[in-house]
Amino acid sequence: MASSVAVMEEEQDYVLKPEKTPKLDTSDWPLLMKNYDQLHVRTGHFTPLPFGCSPLKRAIKEYLRYGVINLDKPANPSSHEVVAWIKRILRVERTGHSGTLDPKVTGCLIVCIDRATRLVKSQQSAGKEYVAVARFHSDVDEAAVRRGVEVLTGALFQRPPLISAVKRQLRVRTIYDAKLIEYDPTRRLAVFWVSCEAGTYIRTLCVHLGYVLGVGANMQELRRVRSGAFSEAGPALVSLHDVLDAQWMLDNARDEAYLRRVVQPLEALLVGHKRLVVKDSAVNAVCYGAKLMIPGLLRFADGIEVGEEVVIITTKGEAIALAYAEMATAVMASCDHGVVARVKRVVMERDTYPRKWGLGPMAAKKKGMIKAGTLDKYGRPNESTPADWRTAVPLLGADAVASTAAAAAVVASTAAEAAAATATAAAAAGAPAGEAPANGAPAADAAATATPMSKEEKKRLKKDKSARKAAKAAAAAGAAGAAGAADEDAAKAERKRLKSAQKAAKGGDSAEKSEKKKKKKSKDAMVE
Incomplete structure (x- = not known):
């Protein structure tokens, strides 16, 4: 028996060898799944979710x-x-x-x-x-x-x-x-x-x-x-x-x-559009209006140009949204980060697929930093953000502009406060405001080394500034009101004086008239 097994092992090689996968014919698949095998593959690794269905099999x-x-x-x-x-x-x-x-x-x-x-x-x-x-x-x-x-x-x-x-x-x-x-x-x-x-x-x-x-x-x-x-x-x-x-x-x-x-199905209207196939975990984010990023992309059509209108679909062939391509086909094939498309019109209803964003290690770290105050409530860097986070997570688009503007505003306000403090100290010491402080460091260095203010401190300063402005405006309005009241009293007195003068003049005229009437009556009596 053992000899026969040895003979069989010599004659045949009992090793599992990889076989070529038979070519899949998708030319007769319906709607947006037609010629699915001809799409470029970015990755085939994703977790299918038991949600959604083929457009033809909907209830x-x-x-x-x-x-x-x-x-x-x-x-x-x-x-x-x-x-x-x-x-x-x-x-x-x-x-x-x-x-x-x-x-x-x-x-x-x-x-x-x-x-x-x-x-x-x-x-x-x-x-x-x-x-x-x-x-x-x-x-x-x-x-x-x-x-x-x-x-x-x-x-x-x-x-x-x-x-x-x-x-x-x-x-x-x-x-x-x-x-x-x-x-x-x-x-x-x-x-x-x-x-x-x-x-x-x-x-x-x-x-x-x-x-x-x-x-x-x-x-x-x-x-x-x-x-x-x-x-x-x-x-x-x-x-x-x-x-x-x-x-x-x-x-x-x-x-x-x-x-x-x-x-x-509405997918019949979109068969002429070029397709982007996304992972099931990215579907609901797109339904909420998020931009499609490279990690969520599975397959993409050939010949896509920047700005071209494309349709984003699921692995089951459901249309998610119409979008404008932000990358060409060649860039999608060679890039590992960035925005693939921005949404034009969402078709699929929200929460058809479950929410799958905010579950990764970076998202958990970001939530912790927001809670600790080292990021603002939108997850953007503020004055307390560590330098390693700024370099590791570069911002894109409007977030980058907003973050830069906020950082510039904080630096400007800090420098202004430091300069004001330096001027106050110089005045107290009897030195001119433009001279350097006692320790020999210039004002710019003092401003640069000033400790950054917290968010609450900035809010408090802003509130105090608004209160000072309101008090100044109220005082100005009160002074103007008092001056106006004094002017009004003077005008009233003048009007009263003029009125009395008119009455006196009118009284004189009436006396003269009565005298004339008396003379006329006496003349008439004499004539009679």
Whole structure:
């Protein structure tokens, strides 16, 4: 038996050898997890937390709260009416849409529900595509129409039409591409496709097409075929009847499948953004508005530039926030510290994941220093902060500016107090204020060697200064009031004197008048 085992050991090597990991195909993964294996890996070490879930596996209430609808808007009702109807049908708190369509216009209208309404602004500014029908006022050649449509591309001046809900102000809008689909010379109708910037008026574009061809034209019909990330070509375009039927199936048959087909997760709007994957422990900090730092980054997309808008996601594919990149891809791959991105708009609700900040050794030390008073209440250095902490933990951004300003203010106030103390001592000793103190050290050295004041001492000095200012202002106001009162008494006496003089003069006049009356009466008596 032993010999057979020895023979087997000689023939075969029973050692575990590393095997090559089979390549993972993520091309068919949904939403933001698609092509996950093609993202650059910064680190693979993190602790998964049993919170959150894949966007497609959310509970139906959460699914609706984070949902969007690619609606085929019918003609005649306005966009606001349609959105209000959906809000009432689905019984949700908030709804919003990605760009107004005129009542007669049909096509893609992205309706965002509850938390997804935070993406409305970004979708409103996304590009749009339309198919329009224009009627010409006179006969025109098809080749000329084709040339005219192609000429009206690039940046164009536009003024909103007379029938519009906005101020009729001249503006510039960009037409990215336009082409003629069909032209009917008998009815003088042209069907053309336009890819344009948000806020473009196709009605005005049809009028300009008539100007270019010299025959005049107006828009007959319009349909939006793409809005941002959604288009009518996809299977997700639904009607109002679909929304109503899906909600009825949920209420009466407890069937969620129809509603899950009608409503899509908000992550479907963000598939065109470049991605930053973060650790589960960093998710809630980003939800509270913190900047994404290098230690919290797991994977990142290729080709990210500084200032570019990116989406921050979890390892399960949930969108956390839209953010502006603060580092390029090359810097993320080579750097071990710094800010990766700053948040633009948070999508995920706070405390979906637990709080995991402030649990490390440095955070514990920082809390102790705040408690001891060697850091201020915001964790920034003050006059009592040890030098080793200042060098070990450099401040960034606004914190650095605030800390520098505070330190400069403390140094200036300390120097001023030391100079004042030196001047007082010199005056008491009978020496001029500008001379050096008795120990021979200059005033600047005395100021530099002065012991730094505590926070409470500074507060007390500030309060005393404010009290002195208030007392001085009150004294000045009292003196002014007393002077004003004296002036007022003098004015009163003068008015009284003038009044009595007027009365005396009036009395003299009345005596003269009475004398004249008496003389007149005596004359009249003599005549009689």
